[in-house]
Amino acid sequence: MAPVVSGFSKLSKADKIKWLAEHHFNNDQDTIDTLVTYWNSNDGLQRLHDEFTENTISNYYLPFSVAPNFLINNTRYTLPMAIEESSVVAAASKAAKFWQTRGGFKAEVISTTKVGQVHFMYAGNPEKLQPFFSIVKPKLLTAVAHITKNMEKRGGGILDIELRDKTTEIENYYQLHCTFETVDAMGANFINSCLEQFAKTIVTEAKEYHGFSATEKNIEIVMSILSNYVPQCLVKASASCAIKDLPNTRSLSSLQYAKKFVRAVRIAEIEPYRAVTHNKGIMNGIDAVVLATGNDFRAIEAGAHAYASRNGKYTSLTHAKIQHDILTFSITLPLALGTVGGLTSLHPLVKLALQLLGKPNAKKLMEITAVAGLAQNFAAINSLITTGIQQGHMKMHLMNILNQYKATEDEKKKLITYFETNAVTHSDVVAQIEKLRA
Numbered sequence: 154m155a156p157v158v159s160g161f162s163k164l165s166k167a168d169k170i171k172w173l174a175e176h177h178f179n180n181d182q183d184t185i186d187t188l189v190t191y192w193n194s195n196d197g198l199q200r201l202h203d204e205f206t207e208n209t210i211s212n213y214y215l216p217f218s219v220a221p222n223f224l225i226n227n228t229r230y231t232l233p234m235a236i237e238e239s240s241v242v243a244a245a246s247k248a249a250k251f252w253q254t255r256g257g258f259k260a261e262v263i264s265t266t267k268v269g270q271v272h273f274m275y276a277g278n279p280e281k282l283q284p285f286f287s288i289v290k291p292k293l294l295t296a297v298a299h300i301t302k303n304m305e306k307r308g309g310g311i312l313d314i315e316l317r318d319k320t321t322e323i324e325n326y327y328q329l330h331c332t333f334e335t336v337d338a339m340g341a342n343f344i345n346s347c348l349e350q351f352a353k354t355i356v357t358e359a360k361e362y363h364g365f366s367a368t369e370k371n372i373e374i375v376m377s378i379l380s381n382y383v384p385q386c387l388v389k390a391s392a393s394c395a396i397k398d399l400p401n402t403r404s405l406s407s408l409q410y411a412k413k414f415v416r417a418v419r420i421a422e423i424e425p426y427r428a429v430t431h432n433k434g435i436m437n438g439i440d441a442v443v444l445a446t447g448n449d450f451r452a453i454e455a456g457a458h459a460y461a462s463r464n465g466k467y468t469s470l471t472h473a474k475i476q477h478d479i480l481t482f483s484i485t486l487p488l489a490l491g492t493v494g495g496l497t498s499l500h501p502l503v504k505l506a507l508q509l510l511g512k513p514n515a516k517k518l519m520e521i522t523a524v525a526g527l528a529q530n531f532a533a534i535n536s537l538i539t540t541g542i543q544q545g546h547m548k549m550h551l552m553n554i555l556n557q558y559k560a561t562e563d564e565k566k567k568l569i570t571y572f573e574t575n576a577v578t579h580s581d582v583v584a585q586i587e588k589l590r591a
């Protein structure tokens with residue numbers, strides 16, 4: 154077991170690696186070399202990455218890919234996607250190509266409200282709190298004027314502050330439930346700064362409020378933090394086409410395909426075991442764009458899954474229907490995204506990704522990202538109801554297996570050709586490599 158270390162973050166990068174090598178890797182030189190191999194030779198760029206977090210010892214690469222041919226609201230986009238899963242980008246590109254000849258995707262932002270809360274305890278007479286809050290509310294707004302000034306210039310700011318009584322759930326527990334418009338910023342720092350100021354102001358104002366008894370003057374702040382649950386920051390994307398324009402194979406007519414497609418979505422609507430996987434596939438597309446554009450994919454994930462269970466049962470984020478011989482497929486989900494602040498102007502690839510998308514504002518990025526999720530879901534269901542998922546998945550995974558077995562370029566070429574006409578299974582790939590090498 155490694156010993157307790159103090160002052161680790163103060164060590165130089167080389168000394169951190171030395172400590173790791175000594176206590177975790179038996180001073181193995183290969184391990185040190187691996188970490189160093191991933192350093193960037195451009196010192197400035199490496200320093201930038203080193204300073205993103207504490208204790209950076211190397212860089213962790215993810216493929217930065219692109220998926221072309223996305224027609225969204227009649228504009229063509231090439232989507233940047235940062236993801237490691239082999240088949241995701243290919244699936245997105247395939248879905249984009251399919252829909253671009255069928256009218257493309259439509260997308261619209263429904264709402265952009267963000268939320269933050271000050272959680273506090275007040276052990277006094279509940280009836281005195283609302284009158285106190287009515288007096289304090291304008292003072293809360295004045296207290297954050299220095300923080301909101303710039304945001305207001307950009308068209309955003311605080312939308313409202315509500316006092317919420319939660320004492321039926323936890324004794325003496327109340328909230329300032331605050332809503333914000335943060336325009337093109339994701340807004341976490343702005344929201345948290347406002348909330349922490351609200352907390353300070355409410356505590357001081359309570360102390361001076363004549364209507365409170367001595368004990369009532371002691372409001373205890375538990376915490377002040379934005380919420381990643383943003384059911385009022387919603388975007389909808391959809392795609393529709395005539396049933397006759399859907400895939401039509403020997404085993405499945407277009408109508409049968411449409412019905413099977415709707416049934417597959419319906420199963421995800423009613424069955425949580427399926428819904429989670431169905432939504433995971435949606436998040437394959439969404440996370441990849443979110444990550445490539447420097448946004449917080451954990452926030453997006455948490456918010457999306459909470460929204461998927463908003464009615465008390467986890468369900469599908471997408472829906473499908475057949476009406477008047479037309480299949481319509483849609484997604485509605487919360488996406489609190491930003492195109493300014495955070496990594497957007499810092500990380501060179503994030504800047505490039507936003508440039509690739511034509512420097513979208515946050516609303517446009519919400520639309521594009523929702524489409525990435527819908528397209529990914531279309532590709533997954535299309536495979537699931539026709540060939541099954543493994544055919545495409547294993548084709549893309551072939552290269553990973555070949556790399557795992559350190560296949561040479563010549564071996565790769567031969568085996569890719571072989572697997573064009575043979576089903577890819579892990580065991581057969583290994584068998585074929587061994588056969589070539591025998």
Ligand code: MEV
Pocket residue numbers: 238430431432433434435437530533534537542
């Ligand atoms: C795999 O990453 C995602 C899928 O399982 C999604 C789905 O089942 O809908 C293919």
